[in-house]
Each structure stands twice: as C-alpha cells, then as structure tokens.
Amino acid sequence: MRRLRLDGCRTVRAGPDGLSAPCRDLVTIGAECASAITTGAAIAGRSGRVARQRIPVVLVAGFLGSGKTTLLNHLLTNSSGTRIGVVVNDFGSINIDALAVAGQVDSSISLQNGCLCCTVDARGMDALLDRLTRPGTDLDAIVVEASGLAEPKEMIRLILAASNEHVSYGGLVDVVDAAEFENTRLAHPDIDRHLAYADLVVLNKIDRIDEQSTATLIETVGRLSGGRPVLATERGRIDPGLLFDQRPAPAEDIARQLSFDDLRSEHSEHDDHDGHLHSTYDSVEFRCSQALHPRRLMRFLDNRPPGLFRLKGVVYFGVPGHTHKFTVHTVGGFLEVRESRWAEGEPRETQLVLIGTGLDREALLTELNACAEADPDSVDPQSMLRILRHVGP
Numbered sequence: 001m002r003r004l005r006l007d008g009c010r011t012v013r014a015g016p017d018g019l020s021a022p023c024r025d026l027v028t029i030g031a032e033c034a035s036a037i038t039t040g041a042a043i044a045g046r047s048g049r050v051a052r053q054r055i056p057v058v059l060v061a062g063f064l065g066s067g068k069t070t071l072l073n074h075l076l077t078n079s080s081g082t083r084i085g086v087v088v089n090d091f092g093s094i095n096i097d098a099l100a101v102a103g104q105v106d107s108s109i110s111l112q113n114g115c116l117c118c119t120v121d122a123r124g125m126d127a128l129l130d131r132l133t134r135p136g137t138d139l140d141a142i143v144v145e146a147s148g149l150a151e152p153k154e155m156i157r158l159i160l161a162a163s164n165e166h167v168s169y170g171g172l173v174d175v176v177d178a179a180e181f182e183n184t185r186l187a188h189p190d191i192d193r194h195l196a197y198a199d200l201v202v203l204n205k206i207d208r209i210d211e212q213s214t215a216t217l218i219e220t221v222g223r224l225s226g227g228r229p230v231l232a233t234e235r236g237r238i239d240p241g242l243l244f245d246q247r248p249a250p251a252e253d254i255a256r257q258l259s260f261d262d263l264r265s266e267h268s269e270h271d272d273h274d275g276h277l278h279s280t281y282d283s284v285e286f287r288c289s290q291a292l293h294p295r296r297l298m299r300f301l302d303n304r305p306p307g308l309f310r311l312k313g314v315v316y317f318g319v320p321g322h323t324h325k326f327t328v329h330t331v332g333g334f335l336e337v338r339e340s341r342w343a344e345g346e347p348r349e350t351q352l353v354l355i356g357t358g359l360d361r362e363a364l365l366t367e368l369n370a371c372a373e374a375d376p377d378s379v380d381p382q383s384m385l386r387i388l389r390h391v392g393p
C-alpha cells in the first residue's frame with residue numbers, strides 16, 4: 001500500500017510559488033517531507049512496456065470552493081515533467097472544473113452529474129483507471145479531484161478496491177478553505193470527520209485571514225486530522241514534489257484510513273448516501289448563448305439567496321472592450337472574477353453552476369435569464385466597472 005508519506009513533517013507554510021524552498025526554510029520538517037511519497041514495488045509491464053512502478057493515485061478532496069481545482073492547476077503547471085493524468089468530478093451537469101484544467105493535462109477524464117463516490121462503483125473506477133493507464137499514456141501520477149460534496153471515505157475505498165494492477169493508492173489531500181472553515185463546520189459537523197482521512201491537509205486561502213487565525217486553524221485542523229501535516233497556503237501553491245516524487249515505499253507502509261469493515265463492505269458502496277453531504281445539496285445549471293448585462297448580473301450576485309453557497313462558471317458579456325472570457329466564482333460570501341481568452345472555437349456563451357441547499361431552481365433561472373442582453377454592443381463599457389472590481393490576481 002502506498003500513500004502520502006509525510007509522517008516526519010510538521011506544519012509548513014508554503015511560499016509564493018509553493019515550491020520546495022518553503023519546506024526547507026520555514027519549518028523544521030522530516031527529510032521525507034521535502035521529497036515525499038508514493039510508489040511501490042515494480043510490477044510486470046504491459047505488452048512491450050518494461051517493468052515499472054505503480055502509478056500513484058492521489059485523491060484531492062475538500063468542501064465546495066476550498067481550492068481543489070486551483071491546487072490541481074498549480075500541480076499541473078509546476079510538475080516539472082511529471083506526467084499527470086486527472087479525473088475531475090463536478091456535482092452539476094456542466095463540468096466547470098474540467099474546463100479549468102483543460103489544455104494543461106496529459107490525460108483527463110471528466111465526470112459530471114453527481115459525486116464520484118456514489119455514481120461510480122469499484123468496477124466503474126477500474127474502467128476509469130484502465131483508460132488512464134492504457135498503453136501509450138505513460139503517466140507518472142493520477143490525481144482524482146473529488147467534487148466538493150464527495151465522501152472521502154468512499155473515494156478512498158473506491159481506489160483501494162480497484163483491481164487495476166498498474167496503480168496504487170497515493171493518499172488523500174484534504175483542501176480546507178481557511179476563511180470558510182468555521183462556518184462550514186457549523187453547518188456540517190461531518191466535515192471534522194472528513195479530515196480524519198487526510199494524509200496531508202492543505203489549509204488554503206490564508207490570504208483571507210490574519211496570522212492569529214491561521215495559527216489557530218492550523219492547530220484545529222491538525223488535531224482533527226489526527227496529527228497529519230498541515231500546509232498553510234495561498235492559491236494551493238504546494239510543492240508538487242510532496243505528492244509525486246518517486247521512490248520506493250517502505251515495506252511497513254500500510255493503509256491507516258479505513259478499518260477492515262470499511263474495506264470489506266461492498267454493499268456499503270451504495271448504502272447510507274443519505275448521510276453524505278451531497279444528499280442535502282442541489283445544483284442548478286444555467287446556460288445562455290446571449291450575452292449577460294454586467295449590471296444585471298452584478299445585481300444578481302449581490303443578492304444571492306442564503307442557501308446558494310457556491311456559484312462558478314464562465315460568463316460572456318460581449319460589451320465593447322470586454323468581449324473576452326470572464327470566470328466567476330462565489331464561495332459563501334466570497335466573490336471572485338477572473339479574465340482569460342476564449343479558446344479557439346470555444347462558443348461565446350455563459351455557463352454557470354449554482355450549488356446550495358434549498359435552492360429554488362425556477363426562481364434562480366428566471367433571475368438569471370433576466371440578466372441576458374440582446375444587444376451587448378450598445379451597453380456602456382462603464383457598466384463593467386463593478387465586475388472588474390472583483391477581478392482577482
């Protein structure tokens with residue numbers, strides 16, 4: 001069994017690029033921390049392929065909007081030649097996360113419409129892993145980004161139950177939103193339990209809280225995770241070497257997360273999903289091929305219903321001077337807008353996913369439809385100002 005091996009680590013605060021220097025400089029950590037994890041005994045190769053180590057499958061979990069895709073993007077753009085395959089799972093029927101990582105990844109599978117933990121069984125997971133490990137892909141690592149409502153225990157069990165002989169479980173990274181964590185715990189005390197399955201906790205968004213609160217949270221999540229290393233970060237900038245360095249796993253390295261009962265109970269695969277976070281959440285998807293009026297959308301964003309915890313997607317305003325692509329994220333009370341270019345051939349349209357509890361689908365869609373603008377060329381560019389104020393770094 002292989003998984004993140006960070007036992008010698010203490011809490012580490014990542015620097016601006018998240019790369020290994022902070023690991024060495026800021027905190028005294030075990031030697032394992034700087035190099036890290038995964039891997040296993042060499043296995044028989046497939047046809048024409050020499051014997052090689054198993055491909056570690058690292059799970060990235062964490063509540064809605066905590067920064068999983070941001071962390072994944074950071075890993076993909078700083079992987080220094082490590083070939084990474086990803087499985088991206090989004091709760092809604094539009095996979096915004098897959099759009100966000102597209103183009104940067106060696107091999108990817110996008111799953112939408114429900115949490116992987118309940119929509120895929122062990123055989124389904126095998127099929128996914130078979131696609132990523134087929135001859136020719138030659139990946140060094142696979143990252144599975146769970147939806148923000150997935151049950152980590154089920155995700156781990158799915159990987160451990162996989163019969164694909166080319167992969168091994170590489171551990172669970174739990175991303176925590178430092179600014180939202182306490183409120184999320186109040187709404188969902190189960191979140192505490194999720195942390196107990198982590199091998200590494202990434203306390204993300206520390207730019208949104210002060211130093212004292214960071215120190216308190218490090219202590220809290222460290223305790224809840226049973227003493228696992230906690231990495232305090234901004235924008236998921238962790239050292240990819242923490243996850244992907246290849247070196248032999250010690251023989252005594254064993255799974256700790258799941259009890260025998262957890263592993264054994266095949267029927268638990270689909271039982272008791274009522275207890276999962278996603279059973280109380282709804283998602284609403286909105287697509288619009290017409291441009292959106294910036295002021296009308298801003299009014300909608302300013303007056304989001306309290307049950308709407310997460311909104312994400314791309315928006316087309318088409319206003320003169322602002323015809324490029326805007327990505328909008330809300331997480332709790334947080335709102336961020338990002339600007340980028342449309343990919344070649346990408347349709348100029350708006351695609352939003354809204355996730356929350358007790359959502360009134362019809363009312364939301366009516367409000368969003370009312371944001372459409374048939375003649376964006378005639379819209380005063382000044383109306384973009386309130387949107388532009390939320391453009392993040």
Ligand SMILES: Nc1nc2c(ncn2[C@@H]2O[C@H](COP(=O)(O)OP(=O)(O)OP(=O)(O)O)[C@@H](O)[C@H]2O)c(=O)[nH]1
Pocket residue numbers: 062063064065066067068069070071097147148149204205206207208233234235236310312329330331336392
């Ligand atoms: N201020 C701040 N914003 C961040 C940080 N990390 C991520 N974000 C923003 O938080 C929002 C959500 O980030 P994502 O990476 O999409 O979160 P996620 O966990 O993948 O979201 P779901 O898949 O919907 O659960 C985006 O607007 C990010 O730009 C951070 O460290 N600081």
